[in-house]
Amino acid sequence: LWSQMHGNETTTTKALMDFIPWFLDQAQVAYRKAFRLTIILQLNPDGAQHYTRVNANGVDLNRDAINLSQPESQLLLKLYNSIQPDLCLNLHGQRTLYAAGLGGPSASLSFLAPAANEEREITSARAEAMGLIAALTAALSNDLPEAIGRYDDTFNPNCVGDTFTQLGTPTILFEAGHVAKDYQREKTRRYVFKAYCALFEALLNNAKYFEVEHYFSLPQNSIDFYDIILEGVTVQNHDAIIKNQKLGLSFREVLKDSQIEFHPEMKAFGDNLQMRGHHNLMLPSEIQSKPINFQNNELIKDFHLLNFIWSKIKIN
16 A cells, blocks of 8 residues: 655545554454555655655656656565565545536545556456455445546556556555545545445455446546636636636645645636536625636635635635
8 A cells, every 4th residue: 555656645644544553453353364564654755745746856656657767666666576465555635626427526535446558458457456446435335425436547557556457466546535615635534544444344354346337337537626616707818808707716735834725726717617616606796896817727816805715615
């Protein structure tokens, strides 16, 4: 099990800190007799320190499986070859923009049995991972009805999960997602912990693996959400002033003074937007007439607008 291959994806690491004492508790003696776990809490400690996806050399470790240009990538492969594991868990976090199927609820958790080739064939290793995902998601169905997604399975040999599946090891990608009004992801953390427990319970009890069809019945992740949609906005776009627009905003997470701050950035505007908002806010009349200079991916800087947003949305 390795977590924080991307340093700014912390939720699965926090859930491991819940899972480890659970696993070591006397009540779980059967699990300790059955399994030997090798856990890397932070594969990318420099990225974790600076809250970045990439490592200290600016490299995405999950795009380094072929080149093996980084010491972290080399260590992971060396450990894999040494252990020859029966199962790999590749632990990540995903942004708030994903829905569990187009028009579905926010994807609170997503899973993937990575492909082993461009044809995305169902190899024996991949089929085993699919069955395990189906089993653990079934165990979570009451907690997260319709809110568990299936991550895109486009083959990328530069990705570690695809490589390990190609080498014949069942590999499961975990993606910790978004629960409504839980930007600190404490609720998601609990669901990830439950997913760990459900997975090992299925393995311990030699539960009959679900069929591949059960895995494919999970809705595929869809990019479907902004964090905020502001309504009644006057937009300045180049020389044009356009009134009564909808403005889609997504949060950019920024590390400042050892704390994560959420800064809204502009993504799109229009009479109607194709994506939905986790929060939909109508601007008060006194703000509507003030034009917002639209610049894609630029942060909102207007004090009055930011003050209005934070009066309506509680992040902490």
